Amino acid sequence: MNPSESSPSSDNGAAALVQEAAVGLLENVRTELAALDLPLALPGVEAARSQAASALGQLDDYILPRWRSLEAPLLAVVGGSTGAGKSTLVNALVGRPVTRSGAIRPTTRQPILLHNPQDAPWFTSTRVLPTLHRVQGELVKGNTPASRAGVAPDASAMTSLVLVADTAVPTGIALLDAPDVDSISDDNRQLAGQLLAAADLWLFVTTANRYADAVPWKLLLDAASRDITVAVILDRVPQGAEQEVAADLQEMLTREGLSGAQLFVIPEMPLDELGMLPVATVAPINAWLANISQDAAGRAEIVRRTLNGTVRSLSGKVEMLSEAVQAQHDAGEQLAQDVQAAFADAATRITKATSDGTLLRGEVLARWQDFVGTGEFFRALESGIGRVRDRIGAFFRGQPPPAVKVEVAIETGLQAVIIDQGGRACEDADQRWRADPAGRQLLGMDDLSAVSPEFPAEVAAEIRAWQGEVMALIRAEGAAKRSQARWLSFGVNGLGVILMIVVFSFTGGLTGAEVGIAGGTAVVGQKLLEAIFGEDAVRRLAQQAKTALDVRCTSLLESQQRRFLDRVGSMGGGTLVQRLDSLAGQLADLGGKEPRT
Template sequence: MSPTNSGNATDNGAGARVQDAAVSLLEQVRGELASLQLPLELPGAADARRTAARAAGQLDDYILPRYRSLDAPLLAVVGGSTGAGKSTLVNALAGHPVTRAGAIRPTTRQPVLLHHPADAAWFTSTRVLPTLARIHGALAGAGTPATRAGATPDPSAMQSLVLVADQAVPEGVALLDAPDVDSVADGNRQLASQLLAAADLWLFVTTGNRYADAVPWKLLVDAASRDILVAVVLDRVPPGAEDEVAADLRAMLTREGLAESKLFVVPETALDPLGMLPPAGTAPMAAWLGDIAADAAGRAEIARRTLNGTVRSLSGKVSALAEAARDQDDAGRQLSDDVTAAFTDAQARISKATSGGSLLRGEVLARWQDFVGTGDFFRALENGIGRVRDRIGAFFRGQPPPAVKVEAAIGMGLRAVIVDQASHAAEDADQRWRADPAGRALLGTDDLSGTTPGFPAEVAAEIRAWQGDVLAMIRAEGAAKRSQARWLSFGVNGLGVVLMITVFSLTGGLTGAEIGIAGGTAVVGQKVLEAVFGEDAVRRLAHEARQSLETRCTALLEHQQQRFLERIGPVLDGTAADRLEGLAVELAKLGEGA
């Protein structure tokens, strides 16, 4: 799917379809990069976020505009180190003062784009570098030292691009004077990187004593990965050192995969009163640019080469981002599993406490014994269910302590169990996260080791709602009986309490003397309910009541664990990594012209 500009009508039609497919793919990649979430502070995550932002910016600034306008003029960005003489070089190529040059650093605070007047339409729009506002500049008058609009420390200047139409610039190639790549100002460095990433070709300016600096070479290596056409300008070389320095620089370029780069040497020389270099010093460079501008097929080849190389480089970045997204998924899943495990354990402990008889201690057991009696009531069980039913009916028609006391004791016991286990789960989850760098970053200074302030009240409300569920079950079951008088004689609240006690004593779990108490309690509850509703109905009612309680407990715990899970973000499904991997493969094919 290599971009093309030539061919007959049939070829042009096929080429347009290929171009449309390429643009569609690139727009899809842009959308994925925009939506990519890398919230966890894993090793390399910060670099991955920067990579994603820069890749998205390069798509906007260069790749998509170039695919959409394959015949647009080439953009040659003049970049380099602080004090390398970029602005002086641009003035020399134009043949007159255009941009500001001087000893105060940084001099290039606002990028200037020089273009032939016939190419104005390509650059006055936001076709390339759409995030930079356009400012229309004007050439200085004859004999005026090099100055330009926008050379002020105004921070807003860094978000704008000065456009200057100049007949001296060959049609088909525009020159962009970029800020220093190693500027002391962060904004300058970032803008320089952005502009170089949007270039069709580079004029990289360095000096005889700065050509081995690390920052420029990092950018040159990036240029090699993009297969961009690079011309390196070795500026201000002392007399007599030209051959030695040029040979050393050429060897470095070869080692870094830039053997084909054009190398121009500009000897150190005095500037004229207007700050201009002698024309002879830059004549070879001007001729080279002129040749490129005059060769339409050559310009198209340069555009194709840079574009394909940039897309291949983008493929590698997207592949690396897919790996970063996968790492985020794995780490997020682990953090989520840690929280889920803590609260699942809490759910299990609550279930055990509410089904093994252990809740029937203390206040709950005391209130239940007050309610049903402790002596004659239990002995009456030995005389058969018929007599038990009569005795229980008589008992409930008397003046026992109100069932609400048992309900209240059950509510207090339940609340204590649920709040305690939820607090334990929150502490456990908090500790697990603090043992993980990503988890610590998500927690920050927040303390999630306890429940939320309103949690006990939420628990109390859910328990009251559950007790209401139980009473509703009793009413519904009693309404279906032929003789309502019998179950009404026990009272809805009374039978509701019996059902709650039965739910809490369905299994064993106590030791010593408590076995007899809990076992007797279970027998009492079941016998009472079976006498009224029948054995099958009791089994069903107990199961439904149990399920209702567990559902409410689960909801309460999920609300508490959500405080942790919502901090992780949408990184758990793995689909973003899969999509990025697939797009990286498609980009590699596009970059190879497949």
């Protein structure tokens, strides 16, 4: 054998590898679509969600089953408008009433799938249309009219598929009688769309009066975009008008990219006593179906065209969904930034209030002055820094008032500031979200414009923890200065609240001695600490205490911020968009390949 020639076994092996790779790709696409979340109320999101559900359904109903079983019989779905005569056509094709037809609308509620008995294994399983459970139907016997054939309109739910084996159906092709595409029932229309999306081949039935209607043409144009093999059956054409009407419809088909569609014309004919059309009226359609049945290469070509076109269409849907994910990500980022900006402003205001002397007023100032005294001690400070050490020693030996009142006042004042700024941030974030449709949807009926009920207790606990941290700094610094241990023994708490007072005047790196806030309050505190620890140590302690306070305040605000941000969640974007774009490209490539049947 010429090395350039390939053997049948090598061709089969290569085809199997292509098939395996295709199925793997499609399963990856399915996994991504099943996990896709588009929660934000953005323009066009409903269409994107519908597109995702449609793509997922078509993967399950048609694309994956067909790629896994390329040799399976063709599924020809008979669809069309209300009253077009679909069920009457199906009955005529098999030569007996098998599906109900009549004047009551909608007639077809439960789809009926007719197949040759030899092809039964392909359809009794859930290979195609897995969401519809199987019901075994029986052939109508005797002279049962079409008006009583098949399943009664209200007799069964539309979640099932009636399977009827009939030798009149050629092997290699099955007929599925679908509900009306323009039914008054939403469920009927949805089921009709699902069935048509699962078809290898469409038998699209319309009438001389309805062939230009918008709904059928929307579906036909979709078929054209996916390169689906379509046979259009023009039913109930008045006698003598066949050529004129058929020519007009053919021109429309050509204009809309469906020039390759088979066109069959059924003239207006009276039905017999069983509600059947004369056999001769559908003979050309039966001959066409029989030819498909007998032509394995022709069936393979239909599979190739429909499958590739549907995969290319899926590629476009995935690409569009990638754009929708990016839009969700961008919108989510904007909502998150709005919240973060509101709470960042609050953090800035808290930082300012805890360093510009704002807290050194009111109750804090009163309790501080009670603690240090305002008479002899202040005059001692004014008489000269040289004697401060002696005065401080006397101050502590004189048993100063307990520092606890100052500590409580600091806690109360600081708590009020943090709660107030947290509330303002919540209100700001809530207002920003309510000005955005996506934000309003995330908020729903919840009111997040105030802090959570547990927030005040959380603030109090964090402030007490910070005060404990400040006391620990004093202890650690005192332990390093053994000569000052006797002063520390007189009041770690006292020195701790003094350090807090200094922190609250720590504006722009300046301490109380440099800005003189609240009538010398912080000046007193700084001089007391400097007399014990030294100037450099006081600056370092104040910076450490301020940083610790800022960290705790930030943590408190973040707990309120999370009430908003948790609603945004993960909006995808980034890697998800890249994955979807990559899958869309791979699908486009796959849609250009020819599956081997």
